[in-house]
Amino acid sequence: MSTLNRLVLWNIDHTLVDVGRVTRDAYAEAFQRTVGRPLVRLAPTPGRTESEIIFETLAFNDVVTTDDHLPSFVAALTEAFANRRADLPAHGRVLAGAREAVEALAHVPGVVQSVLTGSVRPNAVLKVTELGLADRLDLGAGGYEDGVYSKAALLELARSRAGERHGARYPESATVYIADSPRDVQAARIAGSPIIAVATGSATEAELRSAGADQVLATLADTDAVVSAVAELIRI
Template sequence: MSTLNRLVLWNIDHTLVDVGRVTREAYAEAFQRTIGRPLVRLAPTPGRTESEIIFETLAFNDVVTTDDSLHGFMDALTESFAARRGDLRTHGRVLAGAPEALASLARVPGTLQSVLTGSIEPNAVLKVIELGLAEHLDLEVGGFENGVYSKAALLERARSRAAEKYVPKRLGEVIAEPPTVLVADAANDVRAAHIAGVPIIAVASGSSTEAELRSAGAEVVLATLADTHAVVRAVTELTA
């Protein structure tokens, strides 16, 4: 890429894909393996990081956490997801308009696309690869759950990674981060984007309604990604 004009960060779950069944099964297995009894209640997942979901799930199920709880559960969750690689293709689905939006933005000069997700990196990468969405995404610069960081902090890290990889730097210069837009589906994502100072295209393809996304302050709200022209127009206008 000769010139980086904009960075588009995609949330994965309920924005690009729906792999809810596989996620629930993987969590249940990871809980059984790490706690030694069946999972009764899974914490809400929209717009949250894996660490938030794990700690709340443990609390919901009356588990006393220790410093090792998160690390052990994440390891088990990674293994459970890897074992269900085929299930992602069988039971997961790509949401309407996602492939077309990714492909169309890839043709806009100077546009880099990656992900900003609350999922841990191995599981996030599996989702987009197995469901055929990785071609236009540079996953090396993505923001993934890594233990304790908020989605706003992960967004900033993704921007920094993109700039370090694609923006030429002369000695002594500060790397200029590219104009960035987040595409996501939850009110929590709207708040994270604004904490990071980034506009958001909110898609009502998850648990948040269009009214809730507007109320949260999203710059653009779409019912789905099906209108490719609307997606591309919103991205270019918000990163102009």
């Protein structure tokens, strides 16, 4: 196989960065604007798309949903994140080793890096841009929440986008996903791509192995281990 066709897709939240405080504040504002009362309970977020989080949050807070709720909430959430742009570097952080891992893979010939995330695109771009990770990521090739696709479908979409942008094929076996939740592992399994699971979110290493991850790392702090895991799975 040619060394030119390798795609690494990064999950963002709890894999590359932790912006939990900003996310909770933005959801609270978006809920208030959409529903007209304060948010009491936010749904679990690991491995989920924005639409899943929104619908479950509305249900947890006894809101009877209509067709208008999702687009209204997404628009409010996007604005709430934009209003908190300065809070991302102030209250968020890049997780240990993430910056070094992205930088190291950027120097491997033929490897393209992008993101596969449950966040809507404007918010995802803000997170990696404000925390200084965007320069090494082809964000135009990423998979983002758009209210329709599952994460498995978004992985396939990211592969297609990367192929169009770089004039290359990125088969399932040459695309590796790096993420932190069992739901992400399931998405990779459905999409037929290998996955490196990192225990930097709410799941333990044992839970990630049990979910079927191809490789499990405690963190991204060991750059050589990250690069080696990627190399083993996509035969660099």
